[in-house]
Amino acid sequence: xxxxxxxxxxxxNVDDGKSTLIGRLLVETEGxxxxxxxxxRRENERRGGKGIDFSLLTDGLKAEREQGITIDVAYxxxxxPKRKFIIADAPGHEQYTRNLVTSASNADLAVILVDARNxxxxxxxxxxxxAHLLGIRYFIIAINKMDLxxxxxxxxEEIRKDFVxxxxxxGGAESVCIPISALEGDFVTEPSTRMPWYTGPKLIEILESxxxxxxxxxxxxxxxxxxxxxxxxxxxLPDFRGYMGRVAxxxxxxxxxxxxxxxxxxxxxxxIVTRDGPLEEAFVRQSVTLTLADDLxxxxxxxxxxxxxxxxARTEFRAILCWMSExxxxxxxxxxxxxxxxxxxxxxxxxxxRLDVNTLERQSPVSELETNDIGQVRIKTLQxxxxxxxxxxxxxxxxxxxxxxxxxxxxxxxxx
Amino acid sequence: MTKDxxxxxxxxxxxxxxxxxxxxxxxxxxxxxxxxxxSSVLVHLARKxxxxxxxxFPFLHVxxxxxxxxxxKFREEFTKEIGARLxxxxxxxxxxxxxxxxxxxxxxxxxxxxxxALLSALEKYQFDAAIGGARREEERSRAKERVFSLRDSFxxxxxxxxxxxxxxxxxxxxHEGESMRVFPLSNxxxxxxxxxxxxxxxxxxxLYYAKERLVVNRNGMLIPAxxxxxxxxxxxxxxxxxxxxxxxxxxxxxxxASEATTLEQIAAxxxxxxxxxxxxxxxxxxxxxxxDKKREGYF
Numbered sequence: 169x170x171x172x173x174x175x176x177x178x179x180x181n182v183d184d185g186k187s188t189l190i191g192r193l194l195v196e197t198e199g200x201x202x203x204x205x206x207x208x209r210r211e212n213e214r215r216g217g218k219g220i221d222f223s224l225l226t227d228g229l230k231a232e233r234e235q236g237i238t239i240d241v242a243y244x245x246x247x248x249p250k251r252k253f254i255i256a257d258a259p260g261h262e263q264y265t266r267n268l269v270t271s272a273s274n275a276d277l278a279v280i281l282v283d284a285r286n287x288x289x290x291x292x293x294x295x296x297x298x299a300h301l302l303g304i305r306y307f308i309i310a311i312n313k314m315d316l317x318x319x320x321x322x323x324x325e326e327i328r329k330d331f332v333x334x335x336x337x338x339g340g341a342e343s344v345c346i347p348i349s350a351l352e353g354d355f356v357t358e359p360s361t362r363m364p365w366y367t368g369p370k371l372i373e374i375l376e377s378x379x380x381x382x383x384x385x386x387x388x389x390x391x392x393x394x395x396x397x398x399x400x401x402x403x404x405l406p407d408f409r410g411y412m413g414r415v416a417x418x419x420x421x422x423x424x425x426x427x428x429x430x431x432x433x434x435x436x437x438x439x440i441v442t443r444d445g446p447l448e449e450a451f452v453r454q455s456v457t458l459t460l461a462d463d464l465x466x467x468x469x470x471x472x473x474x475x476x477x478x479x480x481a482r483t484e485f486r487a488i489l490c491w492m493s494e495x496x497x498x499x500x501x502x503x504x505x506x507x508x509x510x511x512x513x514x515x516x517x518x519x520x521x522r523l524d525v526n527t528l529e530r531q532s533p534v535s536e537l538e539t540n541d542i543g544q545v546r547i548k549t550l551q552x553x554x555x556x557x558x559x560x561x562x563x564x565x566x567x568x569x570x571x572x573x574x575x576x577x578x579x580x581x582x583x584x
Numbered sequence: 585m586t587k588d589x590x591x592x593x594x595x596x597x598x599x600x601x602x603x604x605x606x607x608x609x610x611x612x613x614x615x616x617x618x619x620x621x622x623s624s625v626l627v628h629l630a631r632k633x634x635x636x637x638x639x640x641f642p643f644l645h646v647x648x649x650x651x652x653x654x655x656x657k658f659r660e661e662f663t664k665e666i667g668a669r670l671x672x673x674x675x676x677x678x679x680x681x682x683x684x685x686x687x688x689x690x691x692x693x694x695x696x697x698x699x700x701a702l703l704s705a706l707e708k709y710q711f712d713a714a715i716g717g718a719r720r721e722e723e724r725s726r727a728k729e730r731v732f733s734l735r736d737s738f739x740x741x742x743x744x745x746x747x748x749x750x751x752x753x754x755x756x757x758x759h760e761g762e763s764m765r766v767f768p769l770s771n772x773x774x775x776x777x778x779x780x781x782x783x784x785x786x787x788x789x790x791l792y793y794a795k796e797r798l799v800v801n802r803n804g805m806l807i808p809a810x811x812x813x814x815x816x817x818x819x820x821x822x823x824x825x826x827x828x829x830x831x832x833x834x835x836x837x838x839x840x841a842s843e844a845t846t847l848e849q850i851a852a853x854x855x856x857x858x859x860x861x862x863x864x865x866x867x868x869x870x871x872x873x874x875x876d877k878k879r880e881g882y883f
Contacts, residue, residue: 172591203859204724240743242727243720245773252591254771266748273750394604399637408636414601414752443635451589455600455633468608492748506753509608566751574757576747 174375175254177271177304179295180281185312189281189350190244190257193372196357197246241271250376265525265540266492268295269579272302273566276380279308279371284317284347287327293334294525300338301488301542301581303562306380307335307343310371314363315349321365346371384452388477389418389426390556390564392508393470397457410441410457411466416508416563418474419451420458425475428466429554434475436461469510471554471564479564481552486520486583488558489569490542493577497537497545503577505549507567513550514569520544544583557584592780595772600633601752602731602768603715607640609756610713610764616702617643617663617670619655620831621788622717622769625777628786629768631666641715642669644705648697649679650833652808658789673705685835686814691877697833699881703739706763713756713764721773722861725875731770737761739881774829774861778851785847792850794827794842805838829861
């Protein structure tokens with residue numbers, strides 16, 4: 169069964185027509201309102217343009233509209249009768265790799281825009297690579313501006329082959345290609361008569377039907393504890409103790425045996441409490457409160473997991489880091505690592521290599537990572553973190569690093 | 585995944601997770617209660633999040649003195665019914681000085697009655713996190729807002745200093761004097777809000793329902809014609825079937841023509857709505873935009 173909400177990210181070069189595509193999706197699914205569209209038209213005319221510049225609908229900040237660029241990740245919403253869509257729109261500029269990392273972290277699918285005139289550029293590959301690194305396994309390659317190459321099938325096929333090869337090399341990902349013109353509207357939400365050689369689904373149909381859920385759905389049960397619920401004693405609740413959280417993966421039934429980590433204590437689930445009544449079973453993404461058979465010393469940051477498929481508790485591990493700060497990575501410097509609902513002291517004690525995202529080449533030895541660098545490092549933590557490899561579970565395998573100024577300086581993905 | 589999982593359940597579950605993160609990470613959070621539909625949903629979600637325990641934070645209402653009487657009545661009855669601790673804060677000096685949008689201009693009036701009042705309340709009660717019902721879909725500068733949005737010691741928003749938010753890791757780490765605004769409804773649209781209100785049968789202020797009301801047409805906006813409107817020359821109030829899509833201050837909130845008298849009819853109206861809800865709010869018009877107001881500390 170496919171999810172009712174699809175979170176996807178869009179990536180492409182500066183002039184690949186990303187804003188135009190998003191603008192069109194919003195307008196044609198009525199995710200944008202008449203006054204907003206009218207505002208974008210007036211603003212464009214004031215600057216001497218003609219008609220609607222869809223990008224004016226999506227670029228939110230003054231500096232962006234003035235400079236005609238997108239600075240920050242923007243979130244957009246639209247819905248069809250089949251699904252609700254959340255777009256995390258990442259800017260295409262070279263210096264904003266961190267925005268793509270951010271937007272991809274919560275996305276299940278990436279729409280990669282390619283200008284049919286230019287074909288696959290270095291940046292296009294880099295975007296796909298980063299999206300894949302962040303765990304995206306579904307790619308839609310939208311070969312845009314087909315109107316500017318006379319809707320030629322040869323051109324489309326050439327780019328398609330090139331890109332599918334690249335995605336296949338990344339491993340474990342599915343991809344589908346579609347020729348569109350975001351400006352003219354071919355195959356976005358409307359059919360097109362200008363490319364009779366393309367008989368596949370329209371972009372909106374792909375978005376509506378893709379199934380992205382299986383991994384977390386069928387994974388082992390993971391439940392990071394956010395808070396312990398201990399309401400004041402009352403006649404109805406003389407001694408209630410529950411554990412609040414959101415199921416990160418898998419599912420749990422009343423009566424199931426579980427292990428609480430990092431302590432390793434074993435117990436049984438006695439109840440799944442919600443204000444809408446007790447549940448027999450809770451599934452991935454559900455926010456619930458669990459009660460357990462034994463009185464254990466459990467607090468925020470602990471994790472309740474499947475007894476038969478427990479995660480690992482580790483104090484030393486390798487991770488891929490995306491360095492986001494202007495301040496460089498300092499080896500052996502004390503940072504704070506935020507992972508699930510836990511914050512712990514950590515140091516990075518070695519850099520294995522830095523990745524050249526253009527050539528996918530591993531560079532070593534390296535002594536530092538700076539803004540927008542991606543590399544594999546070794547990390548030591550003061551207390552154990554209870555985790556899975558990122559490839560298996562994005563919720564229990566991803567973490568962020570804060571420095572002493574509370575800035576988020578890096579995003580990390582735990583390696584097996 | 586459970587069979588009855590829907591996009592509303594997904595949004596609900598995400599918002600509950602965010603609300604719990606606020607309580608886990610902050611010393612003294614507060615819920616900014618505006619009495620409107622988004623606040624009603626937010627409160628409903630908070631009650632679910634902390635069940636079977638009580639609400640772990642008070643409500644703060646910034647009262648400009650221009651709120652509709654129906655709103656104040658609803659506020660009193662509703663907070664009493666659910667046993668919430670309510671703090672009402674007003675910029676009494678500005679109110680006594682007769683602040684009015686026609687006198688000060690909308691930007692300065694909002695600045696005094698809303699922004700300054702909010703910042704002084706946060707300061708007075710030492711709240712380190714303020715939970716609000718703003719949604720990214722409402723307005724384009726809000727589309728870039730974080731779920732955990734950092735404010736400096738002056739309560740101001742710097743879009744360039746916002747932290748990247750990855751996965752569901754919301755960082756509430758702040759320094760002395762800084763504070764956080766938190767938006768658990770970030771991913772909801774107006775339509776989601778109404779669909780959820782119908783699904784959960786949530787109480788909202790009667791002003792959202794259509795009724796024959798006295799309004800005056802000012803620059804194409806239907807402004808309620810009561811004693812706060814300060815009629816201009818040539819303006820004649822007329823009776824019309826209208827309802828409010830958003831609730832703000834009386835002189836600055838436009839009504840929309842409507843005959844929707846039930847929640848279902850309102851939700852159905854949303855499906856075919858062509859105009860954004862913020863278009864009925866004078867604050868969003870003119871040179872001083874939402875982005876400017878947010879920078880100054882507005883919600």
